[in-house]
Amino acid sequence: MSQKLELISFKLCPFVQRAVIVLKNKQVDFDITFIDLNNPPDWFKALSPLGQVPVLKVGNDVLFESSVIQEYVDEITPPTLMPTDSLLKAKNRAWIAFAGGVFEGPMKMIRAHDATAYEEAKGEMLTKLGRLEDAHSGHDFFNGQTFQLIDAAYAPLFMRLDLISKTCGVDFLGDLPKITHWSKACLARECVQSSVVPELPQLYSGMIKNMNGYLASLVK
Ligand SMILES: N[C@@H](CCC(=O)N[C@@H](CS)C(=O)NCC(=O)O)C(=O)O
CATH class of the missing domain: 1.20.1050.10 (Glutathione S-transferase Yfyf (Class Pi); Chain A, domain 2)
Known part of the structure; x- marks a missing residue:
């Protein structure tokens, strides 16, 4: 993987946890940044299209929606966790x-x-x-x-x-x-x-x- 991934998280969020499970399962070295969703920082409001976590930063690109983030992490770290059929x-x-x-x-x-x-x-x-x-x-x-x-x-x-x-x-x-x-x-x-x-x-x-x-x- 060419660039280190950064996951924006809120400690209680089950959707962020989905992404973390895949990152841990695939033993990916990633950074995690916690925010307070009750008082989100301005940089997060600018970054997150829906104002929601999780957000995954991939270099200058931003991914959102936990199921999409899960699939992306899975695809870049074979073998896949998805059925092949x-x-x-x-x-x-x-x-x-x-x-x-x-x-x-x-x-x-x-x-x-x-x-x-x-x-x-x-x-x-x-x-x-x-x-x-x-x-x-x-x-x-x-x-x-x-x-x-x-x-x-x-x-x-x-x-x-x-x-x-x-x-x-x-x-x-x-x-x-x-x-x-x-x-x-x-x-x-x-x-x-x-x-x-x-x-x-x-x-x-x-x-x-x-x-x-x-x-x-x-x-x-
Ligand atoms: N469909 C989204 C749901 C994410 C979501 O609901 N995140 C909550 C925290 S658990 C959130 O950021 N809420 C803040 C808001 O909606 O303003 C996903 O799967 O990523």
């Missing part, structure tokens, strides 16, 4: 796009003001995860026994559901055996475990408490 690859891209809606689940649950709103948000997320359960191979990872790009795309969601479960004593995946197994397999990977700051559990439970919703009342 065109139809399977397209299906993986579709389920990665589907993840955008599922990723809203944790924040919707955390923001829910009462038990009814929480159950509604949880139900919505579980309906989507049910579709994913049906599409899953039933092996350790989405496509089979090998950790691929789609696994890197979903792992940040599993980490957040696990954090909420541990912090608030609730369960989400009980009726989804394939996803339960997939989540455990993803969270056991070194590239996933090392993809967040060590203080993420404290930051996340602090965020739940600050939102002051139904889940905040369950924080242990």
